Amino acid sequence: MELEQLGWLQDDELAINDTSTDKRKRELAFVSRANGERTVTSEWALHGVCEGTHRFLGGFRKGDGQENVAVRPSSSIAVRHASPGFPRLPGRERRFAGPQEAAERVKVAEAGKKDWDEATIDSTVKILQEILNDRNRRAKQDLERRVRSGTGVREFRGRCCGAADEPTPEAEQDIAYRLIEDFTKPSALREAAGPIMEWAQEIFGNVKRKGAKAGQSMDEETEIQVMRDVVKECLIRYVVKLINVENSESFAANSHDAGLLATPQGYTIGDLESLDVDCIKGLMERGYGIQENFLDADKTGDVFRELEMIDYDGKLSVVQQQKMVGHRSDKICWVNYEGLDREKQPGLLELFKKMISIPFELNKKCNLYLQASGSFQIASYPPQAFYKKHLDGGYDAKLNNGRKVTAIFYANKDWTPSEGGQLRIYKRRPNPYQLEKGAEEMKDDQVEDDVDPTAGRLVLFRSRDIPHEVLVTQRKRFAVSLWLPGPAGPGEMLKGTRATYGLEPRCVEAVGCRKLVGKLQRLERAGVFGKVNNVEEVTSVLANAMDGASDNGQFTLVEEIPPGTNDVRGSRLTCGCPVFCRREGWATGGLCGPGVLLQTAVLRGVGVGGRAGLNTCAACYPTTNNCFLLDQR
Ligand SMILES: O=C(O)CCC(=O)C(=O)O
Ligand SMILES: [Fe+2]
Structure with missing residues (x-):
């Protein structure tokens, strides 16, 4: 078995990759430590992803001095001896740094940034580029995986296993692709060079100090390799962090894209405690959740007036799509945060900010792998308008538009049931994964709930699973909707317990x-x-x-x-x-x-x-x- 060191994870922990050509084994990553004999005999842990049906995600660590380590995802991989490239390293229990810690380190490193002269920065940028492109762009692929992890955003086509580096036209439109390209181009690397190198030096210094304390030292060759690994890891972490910040900020700004994973760490746009546990629990268990007073009465009043103005100004129009004729009779427009008027639309500004935060909060508390989203639909239903039964998303190629959760906010004051216009929610349909496991197909959709579009109310539901309609309304009715994209598979269910939803x-x-x-x-x-x-x-x-x-x-x-x-x-x-x-x-x-x-x-x-x-x-x-x-x- 061939092993490749992927890089340093934290001080004295090393990620190692199995580079053998067997694709099933390809993504295994061992986190390991070596003793002076360059054999894996001390504590080790493993984490990995195996493709296909034997994919596993997880890890554990064992504490005895066993030499043979085998993983059997689909065939056995035994690590008998560590690769000759193993450096001598001191042993110590250490946790991986969290993003906050990393951010702190970045901050520390940034403090000294100004001291770097142009020539040093130039040569550093060259090194960073070389690292990114080394060995079939492994570092870049690693970066890409970390950026995309869990997002369900398209993979780079044809990039696996070091295939040609030609982006497909689709890839160019892909937000992850664009961000990675942006943050790894030479001008961006110039900005990052100082912080990354200082951060790397700090870590490397720690490793050496600890080694010295334990009476161990590295030979020159090992030292170079180790430093390179440290730089690579710092580079990847630094760029991932920048991309995450960019991603979360862009959704309070002007992006129409279905974005990257809504990563709650470091999220500062809004607070991540807006949703009631019951609302989240409802979403996870029965497929929909309702929350009252998502926005306070004053702000909701503002929203209502602002929606009236939008309608009055003629900004809304009927959906012209042929297939929608007779199916829906509301008028809509699409708006994002940046498109709002800061003076005249304080209610919508506040609402958008809160709704943009929803996927971040849900990702913090559930396992939905939602992506950030910032494109809002404003809909007005004049009297007698309706929207017949439909699903907002689906699973098969035809129906899957990426939407995973629908979020709708209402601002209609004092709604009474006799005025109609309810959001009729049907029972959650079993999804293909459940059907595959023997769940019974539902013959007819059964009505589960009629929800009045009352001021301050937020409704969340599973776009792919919950059939719904808007009943004929007797009074004008507004709705503000945001669709949160996410992969169909992960997070559809948490198995084994029902007590964990809404918990971090x-x-x-x-x-x-x-x-x-x-x-x-x-x-x-x-x-x-x-x-x-x-x-x-x-x-x-x-x-x-x-x-x-x-x-x-x-x-x-x-x-x-x-x-x-x-x-x-x-x-x-x-x-x-x-x-x-x-x-x-x-x-x-x-x-x-x-x-x-x-x-x-x-x-x-x-x-x-x-x-x-x-x-x-x-x-x-x-x-x-x-x-x-x-x-x-
Ligand atoms: O306005 C509502 O309550 C629901 C609207 C809806 O289903 C949609 O726009 O897809
Ligand atoms: Fe809908």
Whole structure:
């Protein structure tokens, strides 16, 4: 097996990639440490993504000095000896830096930026470019994966495995593509060169200091390689951070794009506590949630007056599409935040800001992988208008317009049921993933709720799953809608528990996990959703691979967490056991055999004995690579 060092993750942790040509193995990344003998004998962890049905997302760390490490996603990969390129490194437990920490570091580094002279910056930019383009642009691909992780945004076509670097016409339109290109062009790298190099120097200095303390030193060749790896990692992290900031800001500005993942870290445009737990729970469980007073009465009044003005000014028009004739009779226009008049539209400004924040808040609290969005539809339904039953999105190629969640705000004062115009919500249809797993197809849509378009009310629903209509209205009725794009697969369901919606996922460190057969071990960087105590639901916390799409790599179902603590007594550890593993006799009944057993179809419960506990390590978000160093595809 060939191994390639992907780069430094944090001081003394190294990411290693299996570079063998077998595509199924390609994306495995080991996070590892080497001892002086250049063999993996100390603690190691692994994280990875295997393509196809054996994809797994997750990671754990084991603490004994075992030399053979094998992962069996679809075939076995054994790390017997680390690659000769392994540097001598001091050993120390260390967590990965979170984005805040990274941002702090960037800030520190930025402080000294001015001291860099032109010639040094020029040569640094050359080095950075070289790193990005080295070895079939591996660093750039890594950057791309991190930028795109979880977004469902198109992959670069034909780029995998170092294919030709020709962007397709579509790629050029793709926001991720554009941002990556923008932030890696020479002029942008000139700006970033100083901070990145200073940051890298700081980390490198730490590594050396720690090495010296432990009486270890690197030879010159190793030192160069290590520094290069550190620079590469800093470069990628720095650019990812800039792109995330750019992404979140652009949606308070003037973007019409379906954007990148709405990453809550560092989000400052609006607050991320606008939604009630019940509203989120409703969205996750029955497919729709309702929230009153999303905007206060004064601001809602402003919104109403501003909508009246828009209508009065003749800015709204009927939808001309042939297929819509007889199907809807409202008038609409599309507006984004930047298109608003700061003086004359304070209500809509406030509303847009709050609605733009919704995907960021939902991503913080659920596993929906929503993208940022900033294009609002303003609709006016004159008396007798309607919008017949429809879905806003779908799953198959024809219907999938990317929309995952519909958010609608109403500003119509004192609405009474006799005035009609209700949003009629039908029962959530089972999605293809549920059908595949045996859920029953629904023959006819059944009415679930009639929602008055009352002032201050926000409705969220699953665009792909909830049939809905607007009943004939007797009075003019306004609606402000925002569609939040997101991938159809991930996050459609969280399995194993219903108690975790609306709770912030966080990393956990599981101490004292015992596999069914074997000794006490540590389990790190599992994800856990909040601290709750819900006896009714049996499992109160779900800790899993955080991809939300599958049970792959899912580890921990926790039975109870006493209120107000993160300590867990009597948890159960689960992990997947692929059928082939059992066939080949690999199933030793636990997570940590000589082979790491990874889930495909069957889940196994593994007892966790004794002192099992989950301690939060940091509030974090699954797709930001800070606790899961994963590329999520
Ligand atoms: O205005 C509403 O309540 C719903 C409108 C709607 O379904 C749509 O615009 O797709
Ligand atoms: Fe709709």
